[in-house]
Amino acid sequence: MEVPILKQGSYLIATVQGALTDADLLELRAALLERVVRMRSQGVILDLTALDVMDSFASRTIREIADMIRLRGAATVIVGIQPEVAFAMVQLGLTLEEVTTALDLEEGLAYLNQKSKEARI
Amino acid sequence: MVRKRNEDVVVFTQNTTIEATESNQTAPRLLRELVAHLRQNRTPLREEWVRRITEAQLLTAMSKPEIFAEATSVYDSYVVALETGTFEALQNYARSLSERIIPRGVETHEVIGIVLLLRDVLARSLFAKYQGNFEELNRILDAYEPAANRIANTVAVGFVQERERIIRQQQEAIRELSTPVLPVRERLLILPIIGVMDPQRARQLTEQLLHGIRTNRAKVVVIDTTGVAAMDGTVANHLVLTVQASRLLGATVIVTGLSPEIAQTLVTIGVDLNKMNTAGDLQGGIEQAERLLGYKVIPIAEAS
Numbered sequence A: 001m002e003v004p005i006l007k008q009g010s011y012l013i014a015t016v017q018g019a020l021t022d023a024d025l026l027e028l029r030a031a032l033l034e035r036v037v038r039m040r041s042q043g044v045i046l047d048l049t050a051l052d053v054m055d056s057f058a059s060r061t062i063r064e065i066a067d068m069i070r071l072r073g074a075a076t077v078i079v080g081i082q083p084e085v086a087f088a089m090v091q092l093g094l095t096l097e098e099v100t101t102a103l104d105l106e107e108g109l110a111y112l113n114q115k116s117k118e119a120r121i
Numbered sequence B: 001m002v003r004k005r006n007e008d009v010v011v012f013t014q015n016t017t018i019e020a021t022e023s024n025q026t027a028p029r030l031l032r033e034l035v036a037h038l039r040q041n042r043t044p045l046r047e048e049w050v051r052r053i054t055e056a057q058l059l060t061a062m063s064k065p066e067i068f069a070e071a072t073s074v075y076d077s078y079v080v081a082l083e084t085g086t087f088e089a090l091q092n093y094a095r096s097l098s099e100r101i102i103p104r105g106v107e108t109h110e111v112i113g114i115v116l117l118l119r120d121v122l123a124r125s126l127f128a129k130y131q132g133n134f135e136e137l138n139r140i141l142d143a144y145e146p147a148a149n150r151i152a153n154t155v156a157v158g159f160v161q162e163r164e165r166i167i168r169q170q171q172e173a174i175r176e177l178s179t180p181v182l183p184v185r186e187r188l189l190i191l192p193i194i195g196v197m198d199p200q201r202a203r204q205l206t207e208q209l210l211h212g213i214r215t216n217r218a219k220v221v222v223i224d225t226t227g228v229a230a231m232d233g234t235v236a237n238h239l240v241l242t243v244q245a246s247r248l249l250g251a252t253v254i255v256t257g258l259s260p261e262i263a264q265t266l267v268t269i270g271v272d273l274n275k276m277n278t279a280g281d282l283q284g285g286i287e288q289a290e291r292l293l294g295y296k297v298i299p300i301a302e303a304s
Helices: A022-038 A056-071 A083-091 A105-120 B006-014 B017-040 B042-055 B064-084 B088-104 B108-129 B134-178 B199-216 B233-248 B260-268 B282-293
Strands: A005-008 A011-015 A043-047 A075-079 A100-102 B182-185 B188-194 B220-227 B252-256 B277-279
Touching (some): A011 A105, A056 A075, A075 A105, A083 B199, A100 A105, B017 B064, B042 B108, B064 B088, B088 B134, B182 B282, B188 B282, B220 B282, B233 B252, B277 B282
Parallel strands (some): A043 A075, A075 A100, B220 B252, B252 B277
Antiparallel strands (some): A005 A011
């Protein structure tokens, strides 16, 4: 299932619509990394509200996406992880240590706005 | 029921139709005789029973008139159960009796004790009545004993079931009470933990907290463990997982009031303490949370 990527101001929003295969994840990674520079985005929001399973590959890929986007000059926020998914993840040791997380899209946008405001100062 | 009914035994051993029909008629006759005997001697037998109960120091939580009143009802349902062979009424009575006496601290051994006493009292009265005729006594005991055992069983089981039901109900109530997730300020939740943490409670706590974060859109959560004396490695580990899962939902967790014992457990299981925000007490935790949320609390005098 392809993940649509929307441009919202200086941010990119990728909303996952359902279960993702490994190939989908790699495709998503490539698309995000390409667009983040092409669209001169400052931040990327990855919305996982519709995701009800997260395996180690997905978790690792998400961490890689965040790291790579940082190297491409933007920030990443993961939003909308479901409570059950969150607990299943930490039980498997997938804690997304270095990645910023937020409750939902609104929180994610607030975080990015705050961050760009700080950057301007 | 351990013993076989009278007629079954006869049919099985002697296998003659004449004998069988004869005893098929005798068994109900004996039971009727037995019931009539118990009805006739209702007052003396009841009194004897109550005397034995008091003597054995059972039901000390109840007064004598109360014991007598309950004894009368039990006696009557006992006789009815013997007469009809149906135990529903007795079962219901046993349940309602248990409901009344459990809150007063009546113990299982007391209930079983009094039912067995009644059985003994009645058996003795039968001995006294049929002492001249040993065969008749044997037959009447054959009719009496299985029914009496079943009655004792019914009452005891009813009591224990009622007790277990109450215990389950209380456990449920304690569980619900034990993990309240309280919003104290916009986007700030407090989760006080009081009492012993077992794995089941820990799981429930996690579930409530994670859903609480979602519904209240919390950004900061203060988990206060002042009321927990100690927790084992499993539960401590669970607490750490809860902290990490909350972060995945975008909330920061501050753990406050960790006792020396719990601190020791956390260090022993090797938790990466850099990932955990902690404060000495709940007050410190709330102050830290307010700073994270951008609140500043100042006295009114200073503000004006």
